[in-house]
Amino acid sequence: MRFDHDHWQARLDDLRAAHRVPGAALAVLTGGTVHELASGVLHRGTGVEVTTDSVFLAGSVAKVYTATLAMTLVDSGDLDLDATVVSVLPEFATPDPEATKTITVRQLLSHTGGMTTDFYYDAGRGDDCLARYVEAARNVALDVSPGTGFSYGGVGYVVLGRIVEVLTGQTWDQALKDRLFTPLGLEHSMTLPEEALRFRTAMGHVGDDPVPAPAWDVMPRAVAPGGRVIVSAGDVVRFAKMHLDGGLAADGTRVLSAGAVAAMRRREVDCPDRWSMAADGWGLGWGLSDWDGTAGFGHLGSAVSQHACLRVIPGAGFAVALLMNGGHVAPLQDDLVGELAADLAGVRMPAPFAPPAEPPAVDLEPLLGTYRREGVIITVHRDGDGGARLRYAFADDIADLSPPLEGALTPVSRSGAATVFAATGFVPSGEAHTPVVFTTLSDGTPCVYVGMRATRKIA
CATH class of the missing domain: 2.40.128 (Lipocalin)
Known part of the structure; x- marks a missing residue:
């Protein structure tokens, strides 16, 4: 369907202001073309405007990049999804010896291995930080027993990042560049803070009347496989387009096999909380959704009050990435992404989560x-x-x-x-x-x- 640039620019401007979001970048894939828009400022203190090539912290959206990177190793035959993690990474361990023996790569990708998310160990800035983090995580208790249920977590994705390093002989950061960013032409995607200094970079803002946050990024380098990519909205959508195009880059380069693309979107587990990420199930990296009878996938991420939303509706060839740097990000996301999906993909997104007018009786x-x-x-x-x-x-x-x-x-x-x-x-x-x-x-x-x-x- 035709993309009305002026209309959507006006909606982005109006909704951003209404929800007190200092700055936002939007990219939309429809009809095979990526459209990019920007609104507001990167930093209220400096007044520098957001442009379409500006980069934002995308938080947990990093997980789908790490999952995709792991799947390139499955494609090459270097990694087996059903191999136990300890068979690939002998130093891996948890406080539960029996669980350690059974956790698989597939379980890490689908958040069913029981590994937690609230472990922000600072393993330093060196290239050995993931190895040191995995060593420290040996003492971190599991959320649940492996295979007994879904529990969203970041530690398992750091372990996946370390597996990538061991199998490629590269740091996770370099492997991501060589296997994804470069072949996909993602020139505004990176992982290290010092790399972001080359670009117009968003600052997070806090408070109801948002002011610049006291720090740009507080996450240790080691947690990046589960929590830090620095990206433009357009690059996020171009990454998603590769998944829609069966693993092919825009120039025809094969980045991922069609089988791996399909496997990532195959439901591995149901998600009891189907509202927090608008996902009622999980595949290998992707959150999976049924939006009014239409299949979709995507991910959300947050980092120091910056927020990223990626939604993809494969049946309509539609993808949208919305990056924001503070304010009331959730209602802006609900309003704008909902309007775009309805207009360009014919899909009604679910209403914001809320209790009914007459709450049911529950035995507390x-x-x-x-x-x-x-x-x-x-x-x-x-x-x-x-x-x-x-x-x-x-x-x-x-x-x-x-x-x-x-x-x-x-x-x-x-x-x-x-x-x-x-x-x-x-x-x-x-x-x-x-x-x-x-x-x-x-x-x-x-x-x-x-x-x-x-x-x-x-x-």
């Missing part, structure tokens, strides 16, 4: 208590009116990361073993309600999902 008693995973303690207790509240506190090595988060819980639905609540007043990025899902793992362990991370009940 079995859900009250303490839930624990590495780095996080969640407590659910009754409030003074007989309802429930959730307290989300950081612990262990990241106890000082943030003050505890608290929110009131409003029932949304109960279906089978899952009970869904909406937490209000929980996050500052514009979402009115945060999904909280109580369920049980396949081994019968009660758990709660917040941000798609499974946290087991301990008391």
Whole structure:
């Protein structure tokens, strides 16, 4: 369908201002062509404007790049998806010796290996940082037992990055350049902060009336395979276009086999929290969705108040990347991406997560208590009116990361073993309600999902 540049530029400008987002970059693939737009400023302190070649921190969108990189090694025969991680990386371990023996590469890619996300160990800036991180992660407890359920995590993606290094003899950063960025012509994609200095680079902003954040990026180098790529919106869409084109770059170079592309979008596991990333299942790297009967895939990412959204609707040849540097990013994403998908792909995106006008009755008693995973303690207790509240506190090595988060819980639905609540007043990025899902793992362990991370009940 025809892309009306002036119309979408006006919508980007208007919605960005309405949601107090300082700056945003948008790229849309439709009809085989990539269209790029920009709005606002990169930094409110300097007033430098966003341009289409500006780069932003894209946070966890890095995971689909790492997954794609791993699949190039599957294509070459150097990596077997069903191999145990320890057979490829003998130094890999967890505190559970039996689990260590069974976790597979496929499980890391699909977030079913049980590895957590809240481990931000600083292994330094050297090229050995991933090796040192994997060594330190030997002491990090698993969220869940391998194969018992989905739990979104970043540690497994650092392990995947280290596997890439061992099998290629390169750093993860260099392998990504040589195997993806260069053949795809992604000239505004990088992984190291010093590389971003060559470009117009977005600064994150914090607060309801956003001001520049106190730091541009606080993540250690080692967590990059699960949490840092620095990219332009256009480059993100060009990366997605390769996946839509069966693994081919724009010049016909084969980057990934058609079989590997298909495998990445094949459902490996259902996701109990289908709202946080608009994904009800997970493949090998991609979040998978059924949007009003239409299959889609994508990923979200956040880093120091910068936010990235990638949505792809393969049946319509449509992809959209929206990069933002603070403010109320969630409603801007919902409004703009929803309008684009409806107009250019004929797909109605789901409405923002919210409780019904008349919340269902729920027995709170079995859900009250303490839930624990590495780095996080969640407590659910009754409030003074007989309802429930959730307290989300950081612990262990990241106890000082943030003050505890608290929110009131409003029932949304109960279906089978899952009970869904909406937490209000929980996050500052514009979402009115945060999904909280109580369920049980396949081994019968009660758990709660917040941000798609499974946290087991301990008391």
